[in-house]
Amino acid sequence: MTANHTWRFFRAGGFDQVRLDSGADLMNLDQLDQKLWVALACPTSGLEFDSKTLALIDTDHDGRIRPPELIAAFKWAGSCLKDPEQLLKSSPSLPLNSINDATNEGKQILASARQILINLGEKDTSVITLEHTADTARIFAQTHFNGDGIIPVGSAEDDATKSAIADIIACLGPDLDRSGKPGIGKAKFERFFQEAQAHADWWKLAETNPAILPLGNSTLSAAVALQAVRPKIEDYFTRCKLAAFDPRAVNALNREEKEYLVFTSKDLSLSSNEISGFPLAQVAASKPLPLKEGLNPAWTSLMGRFQAEVIRPIFNGSATISESDWEAVGARFSPYESWMGAKAGAAVEKLGVARVRELLAGKTRETIAGLIARDQALEPESNAIAAVDRLIRYNRDLYKLVNNFVSFRDFYSRRDKAIFQAGTLYLDQRSCELCMTVEDPGRHALMAGLAGAYLAYCDVVRKATGEKLQIVAAFTGGDSDNLMVGRNGVFYDRKGRDWDATITKIIDNPISIRQAFWAPYKKLVRMVEEQIAKRAAAADAASTDQLSAAAAQMSTLDKPAPAGKPAELKKFDVGVVAALGVAVGAIGGALASLATGVMSLDHWKIPLVFAGLILMVSGPSMLIAFMKLRKRNLGPILDANGWAVNARARINVPFGGSLTGIAVLPPGSPRDLVDPFAEKKRPWKLYLTLAVLLLIALAWADQKFDRFLPDNLTSSWVIKGQKPVQPDVSSSNKTGNPESGKTSAPERK
DSSP states (O other), X not given: OOTTOOOEEEEETTEEEEEOOSHHHHHTGGGSOGGGOSEEEEESSSSSSOHHHHHHHOTTOSSEXXXXXXXXXXXXXXXXXXXXXXXXXXXXXXXXXXXXXXXXXXXXXXXXXXXXXXXXXXXXXXXXXXXXXXXXXXXXXXXXXXXXXXXXXXXXXSHHHHHHHHHHHHHHOOEEOTTSOEEEOHHHHHHHHHHHHHHHHHHHHHHHOGGGSTTGGGHHHHHHHHXXXXXXXXXXXXXXXXXXXXXXXXXXXXXXXHHHHTTTTSOOOTTOHHHHXXXXXXXXXXXXXXXSTTBOGXXXXXXXXXXXXXXXXXXXXXXXXXXXXHHHHHHHHHHHHHHHHTOOOGGGGGGOXXXXXXXXXXXXXXXXXXXXXXXXXXXXXXXXXXXXXXXXXXXXXXXXXXXXXXXXHHHHHOSSOOTTOOEEEEETTXXXXXXXXXXOHHHHHHHHGXXXXXXXXXXXXXXXXXXXXXXXXXXXXXXXXXXXTTOEEEEEXXXXXXXXXXXXXXXXXXXXXXXXXXXXXXXXXXHHHHHHHHHHHHHHHHHHHHXXXXXXXXXXXXXXOOTTHHHHHHHHHHHHHHHHHHHHHHHHHHHHHHHHHHHTSOGGGHHHHHHHHHHHHHHHHHHHHHHHHHTOBSXXXXXXXXXXXXXXXXXXXXXXXXXXXXOOOOTTOOOOOOOTTOOOOOOHHHHHHHHHHHHHHHHHHTTSSGGGSOGGGSHIIXXXXXXXXXXXXXXXXXXXXXXXXXXXXXXXX
């Protein structure tokens, strides 16, 4: 870093921007007053920039890049390179000899870069690229230890350890190694042996307490058979107790005959729900449960297994069991059920207690722990590989980012598109290059409307893939006459992909001075057209009403018409005609007075009058447009997208014209001007000539030309038969009477 670094600036967008043309400029960014930075923050999403590079710069992971983070990125990259000038190249490849091996971190990065190339079989390559560092699985494909703390099965040297690692993966699932292979990390290794020890201790309780396994190794199977019929046997003995309490309930407890009639017409099977819902056996007071004869046929199979695996070992194959026998069975299995409720180490149960004890008894645990420690010891070297990837990305991307953050050189130089420009919109014979992606057009428009630019929000979609975006496009050339919500165009993103675009919202602002000049006349034409349309619609409605009334009168011809109606209609018609005549006369008189006034002026003043009239009409609109175009600002559009723009980044008329291309024919293109379907031409030249002649005739009739014409051609002589009276300037001067400006001229003979 150089003390009191000298900066150079260029002016664009109406403000001064710093030039960053050397490595020294980049390394001294911390000395540049942040009031001179064009932006103070930008988002890490929605930009045409590598998202992984932005994520690396965003060290606090808040989704925004700020000056301290950008400065820190340049400091780190500069310290890892022999010459910071390397960053100005923005090269996607990093020469190994440009890495600074004079520092410990630089040495480690250089060693890791060479190791990556060796692992990829390119040890003689002198440059490293993102393609080399991106595929970590390929880098570590031939290595078993790579510093991530995860060991695959292949990292073990003996079959017993390999089998143990495979068992751990089978019980707890795999961790993916950097090579892409399944393995185990320290957390799963420790969890497995904790579960294994708990499971072994749990089994030891059963082996030391005979009451837990009343039937020995057959207890588990017998308990399953017992649980399958327990609810149904409980139901049977409960019904028998109710029958003993009240003999009247026996028929209801055994189900009445009518309940059988519901399904007698159906095709039944032993598994039918209708059958299984009936009692297990015929209910009677204090009746033992038969185990073979008289059972509900839907439960025969399960009761057979219960009788074979539970009753036979305990009661020597009794054909019935009483309620007290049933309670004894429950008491016999109660310790087992409590033991099962406290089961531990369920995650390793699938291996069986014998395999679990084998893994706990041998040296497998110590061997696997040693392999994990051996892999973790290589963590610094593996992290250096990530540092190599970071340095390559910074070498390629930092200089571009700084020219779209500290200054807007890319945007104003027009040599390359800025990172906030999403693509180009083609619509209405124009191409708009200032297009940005937006997430919420409604919220974005609240801020972007202050930019003073004509903005069109569009929904863009690629129907082939279903992808959707929302963009805002700034129209900075042409006019807005044919721009409206619903118009369709084509949007090309920075990758060259085409999208269908539809305008959904417009913020209307002046586009150019030329548009503002014609705006009042276009508004007048639109107003006249609207009024004519309204009058025509009203006249059409009135004529329709009159036809309806006439039809109604024709249907009642036998009735006499009301007296006085024709007279009223005639009177109305005469009034309308008179009003129209007065209106036409007034308009004609006004035009005549205007023409007379204009013709009374000196010839050189007439063009000035017309220029003044045009200025009166178009001047205010042009003035307003001029003021708004001077204030047209990129800042609010970017701020609405999450930026913090620190300058008034103007988009003046010349620069705006470069952002929007207007359709022009290629130079030298032949052009056929004959349109076979053109509308029939009207003789506007003839109409204009007649209008001029009419104005001249009116001025001649008003004696405006008498002093320039011979007596026999003056309007006084032709119309009234009188000779014109002309001022005698010389006689007034001779008399010396200043108060008299005119004297009667002697009559000409």
